[in-house]
């Protein structure tokens with residue numbers, strides 16, 4: 001039996017399979033099997049009201065999981081699937097409420113990864129999969145990360161190499177005539193606007209409540225401080241003086257050679273490359289002997305929106 005055959009038989013048995021995608025690894029189960037889906041929540045320690053994304057093999061499968069699909073959804077699906085875009089639509093009655101966290105809406109995406117696309121094609125169903133990390137922690141971008149997060153709690157891990165995008169998909173809410181970005185990702189607001197021929201709204205411009213979008217997320221265990229260069233310099237001077245070890249992720253070359261600077265990762269200036277490596281860097285820095293992680297704040301321009309969103313959620317405030 002090859003690895004896809006094995007993953008397939010576990011899924012059909014209602015078991016959990018970690019699946020590779022181009023964004024991050026997912027913790028997958030048969031989307032239409034409520035008992036299998038319930039195990040995802042247990043293993044992740046995720047609140048049952050926090051809905052899951054259903055991964056489907058192609059655009060045509062959309063109508064098996066959603067109803068009243070608006071024209072905007074077809075346009076975006078045709079433009080970006082397979083790819084890092086999740087659409088929120090009205091739930092088809094065949095999708096268990098356990099999978100949607102009790103919502104009457106459903107999140108759908110066709111992932112762009114050859115291994116998982118082959119698995120989906122042969123499974124002939126949907127795979128519900130949140131990121132394969134414990135609740136609130138950093139999403140995994142390699143199978144080693146999945147092992148670290150979930151170990152033997154997952155029945156099978158399907159190898160697909162390191163994730164090419166490295167941060168989670170862009171989520172767009174398309175219910176009741178809306179087009180609202182609920183989560184930033186590689187696909188930017190401008191790219192969505194071009195395809196839709198209108199301006200999408202950003203969730204932070206509105207005061208809507210979205211299940212499962214709690215602010216503290218994607219977080220290392222030790223404090224992470226997100227700082228512009230002048231504050232970064234100040235804090236480093238202070239930590240050196242107090243003899244407290246720290247790690248740094250910065251665009252600059254090291255400006256200290258102190259014994260308390262545990263490691264200094266020089267970050268890529270390219271937002272796509274930065275995103276690819278972000279979670280691996282945070283995991284590595286979280287494991288060192290230091291007390292905290294200092295991250296230089298990226299620019300606040302559109303190519304950096306998704307990276308800034310993840311860093312802000314991972315960060316502690318200095319106050």
Ligand code: TXA
Pocket residue numbers: 021023024025026027050051052053086088100103105106107109111129130131132167168169171182210211212213
């Ligand atoms: O790139 C990704 O999207 C990855 C890979 C594995 O596909 N998945 C992922 O899943 O990031 P997860 O569960 O970590 O994040 C999914 C988010 C939830 O936190 C929730 O906010 C949102 O999707 N979501 C899902 N269904 C929703 C719904 N019906 N209404 C509003 N938001 C929903």
Ligand code: MG
Pocket residue numbers: 130131139
């Ligand atoms: Mg997640």
